[in-house]
Amino acid sequence: MTRVMLAWEAGAGRGHVVTLARVGRALHGMAECDAALGWMTHAAELEPWCTAVFPGVALPYQRAARTKRRAPPNATWADYLNDCGFADGQRLRANVVWWLQMLARRRISLLIGDYAPCALLAARIAGIPALAVGTGYGIPPQTLPEFPVFLPEYAEREAVEAELVAVANDALGPLGLPRLRALPDIYARSDDLLRTLPLLDAYAEWRDPDAYMPPVTDFGGRSDGTGEEAFCYFSTTELANEGLVEALCSARFPLRAFLPGVAPDIRARLTGSGVRVEDASVPVEEIVRNSRLVLNSGQHGILCLGLAAGIPQVCIPQHLEQLYHARRAETAGVARVIWPRSSPRDMLLDLFHAAWQDQVMSQRARRLALQLAPHFVADDREALRSRLFPWLGGTTSMS
Numbered sequence: 001m002t003r004v005m006l007a008w009e010a011g012a013g014r015g016h017v018v019t020l021a022r023v024g025r026a027l028h029g030m031a032e033c034d035a036a037l038g039w040m041t042h043a044a045e046l047e048p049w050c051t052a053v054f055p056g057v058a059l060p061y062q063r064a065a066r067t068k069r070r071a072p073p074n075a076t077w078a079d080y081l082n083d084c085g086f087a088d089g090q091r092l093r094a095n096v097v098w099w100l101q102m103l104a105r106r107r108i109s110l111l112i113g114d115y116a117p118c119a120l121l122a123a124r125i126a127g128i129p130a131l132a133v134g135t136g137y138g139i140p141p142q143t144l145p146e147f148p149v150f151l152p153e154y155a156e157r158e159a160v161e162a163e164l165v166a167v168a169n170d171a172l173g174p175l176g177l178p179r180l181r182a183l184p185d186i187y188a189r190s191d192d193l194l195r196t197l198p199l200l201d202a203y204a205e206w207r208d209p210d211a212y213m214p215p216v217t218d219f220g221g222r223s224d225g226t227g228e229e230a231f232c233y234f235s236t237t238e239l240a241n242e243g244l245v246e247a248l249c250s251a252r253f254p255l256r257a258f259l260p261g262v263a264p265d266i267r268a269r270l271t272g273s274g275v276r277v278e279d280a281s282v283p284v285e286e287i288v289r290n291s292r293l294v295l296n297s298g299q300h301g302i303l304c305l306g307l308a309a310g311i312p313q314v315c316i317p318q319h320l321e322q323l324y325h326a327r328r329a330e331t332a333g334v335a336r337v338i339w340p341r342s343s344p345r346d347m348l349l350d351l352f353h354a355a356w357q358d359q360v361m362s363q364r365a366r367r368l369a370l371q372l373a374p375h376f377v378a379d380d381r382e383a384l385r386s387r388l389f390p391w392l393g394g395t396t397s398m399s
Helices: 015-027 063-068 077-086 089-105 117-126 161-175 183-187 242-250 264-272 284-290 300-309 320-331 345-356 359-375 381-391
Strands: 003-008 032-037 052-055 110-114 130-134 191-195 229-233 255-258 276-278 291-296 313-315 335-337
Touching: 003 015, 003 089, 015 032, 015 110, 015 130, 015 300, 015 381, 063 077, 077 089, 077 161, 077 183, 089 117, 089 161, 110 117, 117 130, 117 161, 117 183, 161 183, 191 381, 229 284, 242 264, 242 345, 264 276, 284 291, 284 300, 291 300, 291 345, 300 313, 300 320, 300 359, 313 320, 313 345, 320 335, 335 345
Parallel strands: 003 032, 003 110, 032 052, 110 130, 130 191, 229 255, 229 291, 255 276, 291 313, 313 335
Antiparallel strands: none
8 A cells, every 4th residue: 555644844833734634534545644743733633544643844934033133024935935944954954864764764655745845855856756735825836937925015035046046956966856946946746735715825827727626624504694703713822912812802792712722811811701712623514604703813724714604704814824815815805804913902803893893794705605615615535535546656756
């Protein structure tokens, strides 16, 4: 049976592991899977589908170093790679060597990576087919001459792509990597599992329209607009913002929340103010049936859940990827974006209540959901199995 490696190296939040777990579930009975994860926080979600789940290469975003040198926000994916250590040839080589050794030791014949550029490079050197899975933002087209600017308001580039190319060639050429001509060559791969909507894809103009697969989100039908509560999902450090906590405690509408990892004292404040804080994820059918508004950070999964259900949203992005996705929904007229995230309590409250009362946005959200309906499925298992099956022979290598 084919042995598959599921890889995750960079980014934050549960969504990356959920995405790989969907792949592992689809491969169950067709292949044996291992998973190497940059962070093990949500590893249990992969364990039912994998022979082994273990720590792998981690590419933490070097936020403190950026702050110290007063760097501008990431304008392009090159800036992001730079802040994940791609200017350090010694570290890059060590990461790729780790993957080469692991692929050989585990006798892997197919690699599937979410935010895993070092794993893709190793697979290319090893001659193993490799697939990139994830949102459009994290799967740059491999034929670009350079990475484009994501958001016009943040257009100041810091990374020099030619310098990063030189570092990669010097570090990885001796290992057998074909010479890179441009930085997007790092993402050379066999195929994509592109789990997003054209609406949310930063690279849509360079994609084949047939490349898109259903987003990784649960689908529980569409709202009829009669929900009587707001649903709130914050998954990382959002509630470190005191203004946001105060606004949630002061909201003048029923509020139900799923807040994995929330600190006990914050949870106590929220529940004491009347917020219904759930211990586990809420079935999507309940969210669709009961919610008039969704509050989130612009995370791709929950954003797509709202788009599919036709529920308007308020997004408080934590970083530029979430801001990009949230802005796209805002441009479509179905979301309001609060930026910067440190906005004070009163500003947050005003926007929450304006969105709660916005019947025009609610109607737009339901109309857009009907247009987007062909992009969503209740269960993506068979669609994934169909896309993965041709790669399970282990004989097709990457060009």
